[in-house]
Amino acid sequence: MSGIRIVTAGAALMALAAGPAAGQSINRGVDASAMGEVVISVSVGNLTVRGWEQTRVEVAGELGAGMPEFELTRNGEQVIVRVITASESVEQRDRGRTDIYVSVPSDSRLVVTTSSADLLVAGVHGTQSLRSVSGDIETEAWSALVEAESVGGDIGISGREGPANAMLSTVNGEIEVRGPFERLVASTVSGDIELDILDATSMQLNTTNGEIDLRATLRDQATIDAETINGDVELEIGDDGNLHLDLGTFSGRIENCFGYEVTRSPGASGRELRNVGDADAPRIRVRTLNGDIEVCSS
Amino acid sequence: MTERQNRHASAFEQRIAALDREIHPERDLWPGIAARLGRRPVPDHPRRRQWRFSQWFPVGVALAGGYLLASWFPLPWMPGRAGPDNQAVQASPALLRSVQPALAQLPANTRAVVTSDLSGLEQDWLSIEAALAADPDNPLLRELRQTAENRAQSVREQVNRVTASVAEAIAI
Numbered sequence: 259m260s261g262i263r264i265v266t267a268g269a270a271l272m273a274l275a276a277g278p279a280a281g282q283s284i285n286r287g288v289d290a291s292a293m294g295e296v297v298i299s300v301s302v303g304n305l306t307v308r309g310w311e312q313t314r315v316e317v318a319g320e321l322g323a324g325m326p327e328f329e330l331t332r333n334g335e336q337v338i339v340r341v342i343t344a345s346e347s348v349e350q351r352d353r354g355r356t357d358i359y360v361s362v363p364s365d366s367r368l369v370v371t372t373s374s375a376d377l378l379v380a381g382v383h384g385t386q387s388l389r390s391v392s393g394d395i396e397t398e399a400w401s402a403l404v405e406a407e408s409v410g411g412d413i414g415i416s417g418r419e420g421p422a423n424a425m426l427s428t429v430n431g432e433i434e435v436r437g438p439f440e441r442l443v444a445s446t447v448s449g450d451i452e453l454d455i456l457d458a459t460s461m462q463l464n465t466t467n468g469e470i471d472l473r474a475t476l477r478d479q480a481t482i483d484a485e486t487i488n489g490d491v492e493l494e495i496g497d498d499g500n501l502h503l504d505l506g507t508f509s510g511r512i513e514n515c516f517g518y519e520v521t522r523s524p525g526a527s528g529r530e531l532r533n534v535g536d537a538d539a540p541r542i543r544v545r546t547l548n549g550d551i552e553v554c555s556s
Numbered sequence: 557m558t559e560r561q562n563r564h565a566s567a568f569e570q571r572i573a574a575l576d577r578e579i580h581p582e583r584d585l586w587p588g589i590a591a592r593l594g595r596r597p598v599p600d601h602p603r604r605r606q607w608r609f610s611q612w613f614p615v616g617v618a619l620a621g622g623y624l625l626a627s628w629f630p631l632p633w634m635p636g637r638a639g640p641d642n643q644a645v646q647a648s649p650a651l652l653r654s655v656q657p658a659l660a661q662l663p664a665n666t667r668a669v670v671t672s673d674l675s676g677l678e679q680d681w682l683s684i685e686a687a688l689a690a691d692p693d694n695p696l697l698r699e700l701r702q703t704a705e706n707r708a709q710s711v712r713e714q715v716n717r718v719t720a721s722v723a724e725a726i727a728i
Contacts, residue, residue, distance in 0.1 A: 299725040342726055371725040374663060391722050392666040409718050410666035427714055430669045447673045447711060466677055466707060485703050487680045506696045508687065527687070528696045547684060547700050 286330050287316035293384065294335035295367040300375045301343050303356025309364030309381035315339065322356035399424055399437070421457050465489055480540040490549045493542065499555040504543045505531040507551050515554035655712050658719040670715065677708055
């Protein structure tokens with residue numbers, strides 16, 4: 259393996275590799291490809307990744323308590339950064355003491371995995387694949403795909419340049435998205451989904467126990483598909499009300515600003531507004547078991 | 557009801573209506589009753605039975621435990637357990653149980669909330685099944701049941717995928 263490999267796991271190795279000790283500062287760098295892949299793994303604390311114009315990956319920050327393991331490796335087009343606290347108990351780790359800042363070429367493909375670390379990404383224009391067990395994820399989307407996945411953390415993403423694509427999923431957390439997105443998938447089990455979207459073509463939104471609150475402008479032929487079990491759905495879409503609506507709630511109510519009359523499902527419980535509006539207009543489909551639905555235009 | 561029964565019922569109602577509704581005992585009977593019960597003093601105001609936390613805590617724990625067990629291991633008589641149309645629902649406990657190895661790798665606080673979420677997901681599923689039992693042809697409920705089924709499957713895959721990838725990269 260070419261490049262630099264620095265591993266610290268105990269005093270002997272630390273002395274051998276001249277690596278950082280627990281609670282110490284680190285400041286290391288390695289040359290990188292302008293459009294290569296950067297793989298970062300951080301267990302706890304706070305991780306900030308920023309894109310910059312240099313063809314170099316630099317890692318700086320403070321290592322937390324325990325017996326930290328630090329690795330910075332380049333292998334061809336790929337750079338690997340690992341900051342692992344080797345404590346056996348995650349609960350015993352002090353999240354506040356590990357603060358890592360990683361600077362990467364702005365067009366890098368980014369792959370980040372954290373356990374309990376909160377993640378902030380800014381200025382990375384390449385694709386992003388971000389995963390966390392219980393940390394929050396916050397990032398910017400430019401024009402490439404962003405995939406963010408968590409089990410117990412919140413996800414926030416801001417679109418910056420051209421319409422981007424994003425796939426966001428958490429189990430216990432909220433999802434917040436703002437900016438131009440062409441295609442967006444957002445799902446959570448327990449948490450709200452709050453969106454302010456420009457120029458959307460396709461959105462699939464799903465929360466089990468949470469609310470969906472969407473403000474959006476849509477492209478022609480756009481589709482929005484929103485589902486909840488126990489949560490309200492509030493949509494404020496476009497500015498002319500030219501929409502095709504297909505709405506249904508089992509035990510909630512439906513309100514709209516377009517004058518359509520809500521009906522009871524024929525021969526069944528629930529209320530619905532089935533397939534009303536221009537068939538060629540953007541299509542809005544909403545389903546909920548116990549939530550209210552409200553659809554309006556700005 | 558026959559005509560004879562109707563006459564009897566009417567006469568009975570008339571006798572009831574004629575009863576005096578303002579009759580009170582000629583004396584307060586309670587002191588005598590109390591004396592016969594062991595001469596315990598009669599309180600000025602009847603005391604409400606006090607709620608004792610220690611007395612009811614084990615009952616609460618048992619009920620909560622039973623609820624969780626029923627959530628994770630639904631019994632055959634539970635709503636939506638029978639019938640060929642419910643094969644997907646019958647599979648759901650297995651789906652959730654299959655997440656247990658991944659859950660065991662999570663930090664305790666995350667494991668607690670995710671376990672609660674998954675249990676809630678299944679309860680929602682059962683709620684939809686119960687509603688479908690009363691309204692079997694409701695297309696909305698059928699759509700929601702399909703959504704809940706897909707959601708349970710995708711959550712299972714997500715929990716397994718994230719924990720596996722993090723364990724490989726970091727060792728949770």
